[in-house]
Amino acid sequence: MTTRILIVDDEQGVRDLLTELLEQHGFDVTAVADSDAMFSALSALPHALVVIDLRLGKEDGMNVARQLRHKSVIPIMMLTGKGDETDRILGLELAADDFLMKPFNNREFLARVRALIRRTTELSVPARRDDLSSHERISFNDWTLDLTSRELFNAAGQPLELTYAEFNLLEALVRAPNRILSRDQLLELTRGNETEVFDRTIDVLILRLRRKIEPNPRQPSLIRTERGLGYIFSAHICQC
Incomplete structure (x- = not known):
């Protein structure tokens, strides 16, 4: 089964870039611009990871991540600008599992995505309780x-x-x-x-x-x- 990743970013160019990059490496991608579309996408299809930009146009990415964490334990990666270490610390405390600073290397982004998904694969498999x-x-x-x-x-x-x-x-x-x-x-x-x-x-x-x-x-x-x-x-x- 192909792994599906959800991208939440208000910039069309970023969504297109990440979608193309991930699809080239075998992932299915859903790319949306805001939290309403994010929750709709999550309710429609299972996703293995959500990538959220910290600075969304009309929303605070941190608040979006916090809302998601209250509803789900799905892994969250946040994209942040240079010098936002305070936000990264707060984000880890409240919601996120990993941060990546922009601009980033494509290979590093892919490696971090794969690491998060690999480490959470067990969580998506129902445990056998018969033994x-x-x-x-x-x-x-x-x-x-x-x-x-x-x-x-x-x-x-x-x-x-x-x-x-x-x-x-x-x-x-x-x-x-x-x-x-x-x-x-x-x-x-x-x-x-x-x-x-x-x-x-x-x-x-x-x-x-x-x-x-x-x-x-x-x-x-x-x-x-x-x-x-x-x-x-x-x-x-x-x-x-």
């Missing part, structure tokens, strides 16, 4: 992380939605409990060299995770900060 005994699972506190189906469950067995970046970070933390991991180590474990990194990437993803799994995100007990060193996952781990 959970074969799943690799790790439990901590009242949570169970299923590494096979890439799902996180609370004490009642209800799944909690995580984006691909949040899941990868949590997996890295639970695989090294009670050990201090630096930002560089966590970046290598969760994002590798396929995506742009900057100092605050891990910090904002930690904030996102804390909001989802900590009893009190303002006083975290699971993911603790070791000032000047990195982060430590403080929990008793049980491999099921």
Whole structure:
């Protein structure tokens, strides 16, 4: 099945350029100019990735990404101008999975698109629940992380939605409990060299995770900060 990508940009020239580039490399593309068309396209056909320009003409791309994230865990890549690091940090905290600065190299854009899609393929495949005994699972506190189906469950067995970046970070933390991991180590474990990194990437993803799994995100007990060193996952781990 051909992978479909959704482009959201108010400039016709950008939409045409990205559509041609992606179609040349085997992707199906839907290209739209605003959020209304974006949500219509997503409801009509399944898409593997959404690319949103940060500076849409009549809309704030950040708000569009935030609205989408509230409705879906689909991977979001945002296109941003030079010098917008503050927006990139805020965007990662609120919604996006990756950013790419314009103007960009076509090969880098394709590599980043493929990396996001590859890392989220598992999330689009329904998990087999008839043989959970074969799943690799790790439990901590009242949570169970299923590494096979890439799902996180609370004490009642209800799944909690995580984006691909949040899941990868949590997996890295639970695989090294009670050990201090630096930002560089966590970046290598969760994002590798396929995506742009900057100092605050891990910090904002930690904030996102804390909001989802900590009893009190303002006083975290699971993911603790070791000032000047990195982060430590403080929990008793049980491999099921």
